[in-house]
Amino acid sequence: MRGLLQLFAAYGAGMLFVLLEAVSLTLIIQYNQRQGEIATNSWGLLTAYVDRSSDWLADYWGLKNEVIKLQSKNIKLMEQLDNARYSSLNRPDSLGRDSSERLFAFTSANVISNSVLSTNNFLRLDRGSNYGIEPHMGVISSDGIVGIVRAATEHFSQVMSVLHSQSRINVSIRSTNYFGTLTWDGRDPLFMQLEAIPRHAKFVVGDTVQTNGYSQIFPSDIPVGIIRSVEEVAGNNFFNIQVELFNDLANVRYVYVVKNRMKKEHDELDRAAND
Amino acid sequence: MTNAIPINIIRFIGLLVLQVLILKPISSGWEGFIFVNFIVYPLFILLLPLRTPMPAALLSAFAMGILVDAAYDSWGVHAAASVLTAYVRPLPLKWLQPREGYNVNHSPTKKRMGLRWFLAYSSIMMGFHLLVYYSLDAFSPIFIKSILLKTLYSFPLSMVFVMIVMNIFNPED
Incomplete structure (x- = not known):
């Protein structure tokens, strides 16, 4: 309790200031039509921005996994190309065996x-x-x-x-x-x-x-x-x-x-x- | 010094009445010319005794602001500006501190501090208050031009009223 009082003595003015400003701003947004609309609109813009950022982040992390998958896929394909293989055939094999x-x-x-x-x-x-x-x-x-x-x-x-x-x-x-x-x-x-x-x-x-x-x-x-x-x-x-x-x-x-x-x-x- | 509280209560009521009953009708009489608004009530915050505890200053500023808001039907706008003005008051007081310092029992009035000092002090405080008030009134930085114009037009007119009030009553505290 004493600690709480000391805290209030030290920061009471600042806390009261924040509290009163919060009350005032709430009143502004609640009871003034124009300011309220601006606040709603800005809030919408902010949440849209946050949504887009988180989407982008998810895409980014997903992309990293996708790159790794594609790299291994590419390697599999590249290693099957003729220029990556040593051919031991003299003539094309009619059986299509992999030689x-x-x-x-x-x-x-x-x-x-x-x-x-x-x-x-x-x-x-x-x-x-x-x-x-x-x-x-x-x-x-x-x-x-x-x-x-x-x-x-x-x-x-x-x-x-x-x-x-x-x-x-x-x-x-x-x-x-x-x-x-x-x-x-x-x-x-x-x-x-x-x-x-x-x-x-x-x-x-x-x-x-x-x-x-x-x-x-x-x-x-x-x-x-x-x-x-x-x-x-x-x-x-x-x-x-x-x-x-x-x-x-x-x-x-x-x-x-x-x-x-x-x-x-x-x-x-x-x-x-x-x- | 014990009569500081009654003096400030009387000043509170007097400035509130002046603002709401006289200056508000004058302001709204200039129809269409929306840039002008006579604002004098922050003088109450300016003249609070120097030893006033910050919580008391904030609460009385909030009370003044919310009552003006009730009359102007702009809930919270004047209150928010007043609370901020009261909160930053120590800053201009610090900048303008005379070499010998303040007597904390006094109020920063024209009679105590001199005309030049009071002009500087009230200009800073009133200019700040008007800027904050119009910013909160517009509520978006995209109206910055109109905010600055309104502040610019209202500032000299409000200062005239502030100086008239100070000259008529010329209070010591």
């Missing part, structure tokens, strides 16, 4: 840090060696290629972006299969340069550039970009080609890490050939 085996496996990952502004850009993913991610694996998004894993810890991995001065990606022009190397000059994050396409190659501006699978890092036939301009430099046997990427590396969020299940064999082959 191919898995070559590429995919792991979904989220980008947790990214950059496109420097000449050597890196991304960081929230998946690491716990999910089987190792250095030299490729990273793709649903629209194109993203980079190559450079290092992995248990929970995270560092990816060298294709927007890196050292990046060299083997690609081909889809219509004619001429192959070249995709590099980046460090200027526009939407454009990369296609090198080593010989002067005699035939193609047109607007042709699609895709991976060719020579490096065993990316599956073949992943669309990378479109040829936007071609330049012939005097005294050079190759074209200068500008390729506009399909994926905007500046807003990439969900990616897939590509694992080549026969990489060991390729390494053994390399070693045997070098001996």
